[in-house]
Amino acid sequence: MLGLPDDQILYRALVARDAAYEGRALVGVTTTGIFCRLTCPARKPRPENCRWFPDADSAVAAGFRPCLRCSPTGTSALGEASVARLLPLLEADPGRRWSEADLRDLGLDPSTVRRGFQRQFGQSFLQMARAARLGQGLKTVSKGAAMIDAQLDAGFESASGFRQAFARLFGHKPCELRKDADLRADWIDSPLGGMIAIADQTHLHLLEFVDRKALPDGLRKLSGFVEGRIGLGRSAVTDRTEAWLDAFFNGRQGQVDVTVKLHGTPFQQRVWQQLQRIPAGETRSYAALAQEIDRPGAVRAVARANATNRLALIVPCHRVIGADGSMTGYAGGLWRKERLIQIEAQYRQGTEAATGDCGVDGQYRLV
Incomplete structure (x- = not known):
């Protein structure tokens, strides 16, 4: 993304609580030692008391601690170790049928993984994996392949399981959409x-x-x-x-x-x-x-x-x-x-x- 704008632009964005800078800039307040999002509802500091950072790590490294009111290290910052590890695996093999046992085999706690993905994406890793598998099946069916081929591509163990997931998503059975x-x-x-x-x-x-x-x-x-x-x-x-x-x-x-x-x-x-x-x-x-x-x-x-x-x-x-x-x-x-x-x-x-x-x-x- 772009580098930080000049201090005057950032200060105007802070006063206006401009959400366009979410994830792009944070402000550290020298008088309190706290850093915040620019959209933080807290009282605004004077310009001379502001320091600007591109991310939470930079603010912490400079000695500032995160604001408890606006949580600048929250959802905007991808910091979950399990997310960073599992997303590339999901992207590399979207048709894989994942289970909690697979997560344990990787040395991950399923509960920790579930909470981490819920915080970041609003759904669990297993739900994301299921959607990816269904997507594989949809691509196959849309190309005119037989239902059994779509079922295998999507990684579902039964045709009924694939049809049920498909119907939940579309409100129609796959055959009706062909x-x-x-x-x-x-x-x-x-x-x-x-x-x-x-x-x-x-x-x-x-x-x-x-x-x-x-x-x-x-x-x-x-x-x-x-x-x-x-x-x-x-x-x-x-x-x-x-x-x-x-x-x-x-x-x-x-x-x-x-x-x-x-x-x-x-x-x-x-x-x-x-x-x-x-x-x-x-x-x-x-x-x-x-x-x-x-x-x-x-x-x-x-x-x-x-x-x-x-x-x-x-x-x-x-x-x-x-x-x-x-x-x-x-x-x-x-x-x-x-x-x-x-x-x-x-x-x-x-x-x-x-x-x-x-x-x-x-x-x-x-x-």
């Missing part, structure tokens, strides 16, 4: 976990993290919107979405170039369209978002629309934070929200601010 369809569902890997993309030949209709609890319900609702015309596979839109995600996570492109179809009420679409106008590297509160759509009294309705967004990252609901600068609920997990804001901090000083224009049919393309 029929001819206008929309195609496929798996996309990302640094923050597997994602399901559903697209036709011209528009992206859904992009969700596979471990989101509301994903099956969202898929069923989308199926209702399009009268069940959802199958497996991908289109050029899926490929373009995957290419943009790769560029986004690698710091090459904050501006979205994927055309989307918004399925929702006119009010929901209005909220989602306004979300798309928030440039990468900036954040809004729910109240500010309500003001921007000329509905200042509809803060709760705006929050509900934010929560029902089915186009993760493309419609950037992660850019909405609490009025006090705190991290508020995110359906994909607060750990993802923190990392996304950290990633997008690099775009703030660039020229990739996204703007757009809304069409009358609810279609929206950032340009």
